[in-house]
Amino acid sequence: MARSLTFRRGxxxxxxxxxxxxxxxxxxxxxxxGNTEKSATTAGGGGRASKLSTGGFGDIxxxxxxxxxxxxxxxxxxxxxxxxxxxxxxxxxxRPGLDVEMYDTAVAFTxxxxxxxxxxxxKLSLTDLDAKLFEYPSVITKACQTDFAMxxxxxxxxxxxxxxxxxxxxxxxxxxxxxAKARAGGLQVQPLPVPVDRDTVGAFRVLAKxxxxxxxxxxTFTGDLASIVIAKDADxxxxxxxxxxxxxxxxxxxAGESNWRPFxxxxxxxxxxxxxxxxxPGFLTALQKAMKTVGWYPKYTxxxxxxxxxxxxxxxxxxxxxxxxxxxxxxxxLAKDNQATQDYLDLMKQYNPSGKVxxxxxxxxxxxxxxxxxxxxxxxxxxxxxxxxxAKQVTTWTGGGLHGPSNPGGLEPTDCFVVMRLxxxxxxxxxxxxxxxxxxxxxxxxxxxxxxxDYGVPPPKR
Numbered sequence: 001m002a003r004s005l006t007f008r009r010g011x012x013x014x015x016x017x018x019x020x021x022x023x024x025x026x027x028x029x030x031x032x033x034g035n036t037e038k039s040a041t042t043a044g045g046g047g048r049a050s051k052l053s054t055g056g057f058g059d060i061x062x063x064x065x066x067x068x069x070x071x072x073x074x075x076x077x078x079x080x081x082x083x084x085x086x087x088x089x090x091x092x093x094x095r096p097g098l099d100v101e102m103y104d105t106a107v108a109f110t111x112x113x114x115x116x117x118x119x120x121x122x123k124l125s126l127t128d129l130d131a132k133l134f135e136y137p138s139v140i141t142k143a144c145q146t147d148f149a150m151x152x153x154x155x156x157x158x159x160x161x162x163x164x165x166x167x168x169x170x171x172x173x174x175x176x177x178x179x180a181k182a183r184a185g186g187l188q189v190q191p192l193p194v195p196v197d198r199d200t201v202g203a204f205r206v207l208a209k210x211x212x213x214x215x216x217x218x219x220t221f222t223g224d225l226a227s228i229v230i231a232k233d234a235d236x237x238x239x240x241x242x243x244x245x246x247x248x249x250x251x252x253x254x255a256g257e258s259n260w261r262p263f264x265x266x267x268x269x270x271x272x273x274x275x276x277x278x279x280x281p282g283f284l285t286a287l288q289k290a291m292k293t294v295g296w297y298p299k300y301t302x303x304x305x306x307x308x309x310x311x312x313x314x315x316x317x318x319x320x321x322x323x324x325x326x327x328x329x330x331x332x333x334l335a336k337d338n339q340a341t342q343d344y345l346d347l348m349k350q351y352n353p354s355g356k357v358x359x360x361x362x363x364x365x366x367x368x369x370x371x372x373x374x375x376x377x378x379x380x381x382x383x384x385x386x387x388x389x390x391a392k393q394v395t396t397w398t399g400g401g402l403h404g405p406s407n408p409g410g411l412e413p414t415d416c417f418v419v420m421r422l423x424x425x426x427x428x429x430x431x432x433x434x435x436x437x438x439x440x441x442x443x444x445x446x447x448x449x450x451x452x453x454d455y456g457v458p459p460p461k462r
Contacts, residue, residue, distance in 0.1 A: 050339065050342070050343055050346065051343075052112070052343055052346060052347060052350075054116070055113075055116035055117065057340065057343050057347075057369060057400045058339050058340030058343055058398075058399070058400025058401040058402065059339065059340065059398075059400050059401050060369065060373075060400040063113065063116075063369060063372045063373075064112070064113035064114075064116040064117055064118055064119065064372060065116065065117045065120065065121075065376075066116070066117030066118075066121055067117065067120040067121035068121055069120055069121040069122045069380065070380045071380060073380070073381055073382045073383050074148060074382065074383040074384050075146075075147075075148060075169075075384070076146060076147045076148030076149070077122070077148050077382050078122075079122075080121075080122060080123060081122055081123055081124075081125050082118070082119060082122045082123070082124055082125065082148050082375070082382070083125045083127060083146055083147045083148055084110075084124055084125070084126060084127065084147060084148060084149055084150070084151050084371070085126070085127035085128075085129040085139075085142075085143045085146075085147040085149075085150050085151070085153075086102060086103050086106040086126065086127070086128070086129060086150070086151060086152050086153040086175075086364070087129040087130075087131055087136075087139060087143075087150055087153035087154065087155050088100060088102050088103045088129070088130060088131065088153050088154070088155065089130070089131050089132060089133045089155055089156055090103055090130055090132075091130040091131075091132040092132050092133040093132070094133060095133070097356070098133070098156075099153070099154060099155075099360065100355075100356050101355070101356040101357065101358040101360050101361035101364070102152055102153050102154065102175050102360060102361055102363075102364040103128065103130075103153070104348070104352050104355030104356050104361060105152065105344075105348070105352075105355070105361040105362070105364045105365050105368070106126055106151070106152050106153070106364065106368065107126065107351070107352045107355060108347050108348050108350075108351040108352035108355060109152075109347070109351075109365060109368045110124040110125075110126045111351040111352070112347055112350075112351045113368075113372065119372060119375045119376055119382075120375075120376055120379065120380075122382070127142075127143065127146060127147050129142065129143055129147075129150065129153065131155040131156075131157070133155075133156055133157065134157065134160075136155050136157050136158060136160040136161055137160050137161045137162075137164065139155075140161040140164050140165050140168075140170070141164065143165070143170055144164065144165065144168035144169075144170050147170065148171075148382075148384065148387075149170065149171040149172070149173060149371065149384065149387060150165070150170060150171070150172045150173070150174070151172075151173045151367050151368055151371045152173065152174075152175045152364035152365065152367040152368045152371070153174070153175050153364065153367075154174060154175045154176035154177065154178065154364075155178070156178055157178075157179075158177055158178050158179055158181075158182035159178075159179035159180075159181040159182050163181075163185070163186075165185070165187070166185055166186040166187045166188075169187065169384055170187065170384070171187045171188070171189075171384050171387050171388045171391075172185070172187065172188045172189075173188075173189055173190070173191075173367045173368075173370055173371045173374075173387075173391060174188055174189075174190045174367060175190075175360070175363055175364035175367050176190070176192075176194070176360070176363065177190065177194065178227060179227055180196050180227070180230065180455055180456040180457045181456070181457060183195060183196055183457070184196060184457040184458070184460060187384070187388055188388075189370065189374075189388065189391040189392055189394075189408045189409070190367070190408060191363070191366035191367050191369075191370050191397055191399055191403075191406060191408055192328060192363060192366070192403060192406050192413060192414060193406060193407070193408060193411045193412060193413050194413060195411045195412075195413070195459070195460050196234075196451070196455045196456070196457055196459060196460075197450060197451045197452075197455075197459035197460065198411075198412065198413055198448055198449070198450060198451060199234045199235060199237070199238040199448070199449045199451055200328070200413050200414070200415070200417065200447055200448050200449075201235060201238045201239055201242075201447065201448075201449055202326070202415065202416075202417045202442055202444065202446075202447025202448075203302060203324065203326040203417055203419050203433060203434075204235075204238075204239045204242060204244065204302065205242050205444070205446060205447060206419075206433055206434070206435050206442065207274065207300060207302065207433060208239075208242035208243055208244070209435075210432065210433065211273075211299070211300070212243060213273075214273040214274050214299050214300060215239075215242065215243050215244045215245075215273075215274055216243065216244070216245045216247075216273075217245070217247050217270075217271050217272055217273035217274060218236075218239065218244045218245060218246050218247065218248075218272070218273075218274045218275075218276070219246070219247060219248035219249070219267050219270065219272035219274065219275045219276070219298065220232050220235070220236065220246060220248065220249050220250075220275075220276050220278070221248070221250055221251075221252060221263065221267075221275065221276070221277045221278070221279075221287075222249075222250075222251050222252070222278045222279070223251065223252060223253075223254040223278060223279045223283075224251040224252065224253060224254050225254045228254070228278055228279075229251070230455050230456065231278065232276070232278050233453065233455070234451055234453075234455060235276065236249075237449075237451055237452075237453050238449035238451065239449075241449060244274070247270045247271055247272060248266065248267050248270040248272045250263065250266070252279070252283075256282075256283055256286070257283075257286075259290075260286050260287045260289075260290040261290045261293065261294060263287070263290075264287065264290045264291050264294045264296065265294060267296075267298065268294065268296045272298045273298055273299045273300065274298060274299065274300045274301075274302060275298040275300070275301045275302070276301075276302055276303070277301065277303065278304070280306075281306070281307050281309045281311065281312035281316065282312075282315070284301075284303070284307065284312070284316065284320075285312060285315050285316030285319070285320075288301075288316055288319045288320050288321075288323075289316075289319045291319070291321075292319045297321040297322060298322065299322055300322050300324065301320070301321075301322055301323040301324065302324050302326070303323065303324065303325045303326070304325070304326065305325060305326065305327050305328070305329075305359065307323075307325045308325045308327060308331075308359060308420055308427060312422075313422060313424075313425050313426055313427060314425050316422075317422055317423075317424045317425040317426075318424065318425070320422050323421070323422040324419050324420065324421050324422070324430060324433055325419070325420045325421075325422070325427065326417050326418070326419050326420075327359065327417060327418050327419075327420060328403050328404060328413075328414050328416065328417055329359050329362055329363060329402055329403040330401070330402060330403060330418075330440070331418060331420060331427070331429060331440070332345070332357075332359070333420075333427060333428070333429065334429060334440060337440075338401055339401060340398075340399065340400040340401030340402045341362070341401070341402065343400070344357075344361075344362050344365055344402065345357065347365075348361070362399075362402050362403075363399075363402075363403070365399065365402065366397075366399030366400075366402050366403060369399050369400055370391060370394065370397060370399070370408065371387070371391070373390075373391075373394065374386075374387050374388075374390035374391040374394070375387055375390075377390045378390055391408065391409070392408070392409040393409055394408050394409050395407050395408070395409045395410055403416070404416020404417070404438075404441050404443055405443075410462055411460045411462060412448070413448055414443075415443050415444060415445050415446075415447045415448050416438065416441040416442065416443040416447070417434070417441065417442055417447060418434050418436075418440050418441055418442070419433040419434045421433070
């Protein structure tokens with residue numbers, strides 16, 4: 001039976017939401033460069049000479065190098081080539097260009113890596129695995145037959161293959177995962193893990209210290225899709241330890257609402273002071289326009305990283321008040337202070353100048369860097385098993401400085417975050433709600449909460 005248009009639009013919403021605070025989208029060829037506060041400081045990368053010209057990246061001395069490869073070891077690997085696929089939904093007719101930044105980053109990385117010799121002399125051959133939202137099973141079938149591994153991508157319906165990827169032995173160094181099943185999938189490592197039994201809520205922890213009374217009046221407003229509701233439920237469970245109490249918990253049509261004002265009136269009547277809106281930036285813009293009409297706003301609107309979006313700032317900044325976005329990756333606005341972030345911008349400018357620059361692209365790049373490290377350590381014995389084994393041995397990872405330290409092998413997300421404040425049509429680093437303790441980041445271990453509720457799959461074994 002054909003899916004309805006409403007359902008299809010709703011699924012497209014899913015991608016923007018369930019990246020779980022890891023990525024964001026921006027308009028093609030644009031990068032935010034708004035003014036930043038003087039209190040913003042480097043996380044250790046500023047002032048270093050770039051290693052891009054010699055095959056290094058950020059604080060990684062060597063990523064790609066020229067060697068004389070010997071033999072071939074596994075599917076998708078020859079004596080001179082490694083076939084690697086990047087999955088996105090960029091060909092979707094509903095959301096054209098969805099996650100295209102991840103493929104654009106893959107193009108730039110593979111060109112750059114091959115220029116510097118590839119992986120120990122083996123050149124990378126990139127496969128475009130465009131799932132177009134609803135073709136994930138077929139692209140997995142394709143990748144299983146041709147590719148050595150999947151790297152640096154993500155897809156909305158990533159449980160649609162019913163586990164076929166792992167069954168065929170195809171490794172995934174994922175840029176992101178969405179569904180609970182995919183997050184718990186086998187033969188997989190992520191540079192920024194999002195396991196079902198952990199939730200990163202550092203910004204909420206800091207807000208509870210800054211304004212302990214406000215957090216007793218939490219409102220959650222969520223798109224009506226099961227996978228999105230699970231993400232909201234995890235945040236609610238995690239924030240309870242900091243004194244949060246939910247006074248408003250409603251769902252909206254995942255395809256949007258024709259009239260947002262009744263929801264605003266309800267929030268006002270319930271006394272919401274802290275709002276978490278889970279949805280697309282355009283929907284939040286519509287909601288905040290309704291708030292302006294009503295003449296009421298919550299004190300704080302605390303958003304995930306997909307709202308770190310230049311289009312949202314341009315279109316919704318004038319009607320937004322008290323809006324903050326939490327990130328795990330280093331902000332573009334501070335690129336001059338962080339070599340890895342600047343290297344990403346330079347990599348795109350030099351090797352894919354027409355490609356889209358976005359934090360989700362930077363996150364995908366971290367996956368490629370992790371892949372390169374693991375594949376290089378396998379040497380001539382480059383097998384799928386070796387790749388995953390080596391990747392799982394990585395217990396501290398920053399993507400060369402692109403983000404705070406995570407534990408890919410131990411399935412532990414990064415404790416580090418920064419908060420960006422929407423200031424009219426730009427984002428600025430907000431020191432008050434970050435409370436930095438490590439450069440620009442807040443990396444307190446209490447920023448990651450352990451979850452005990454059932455979210456559909458067994459918790460990972462550590």
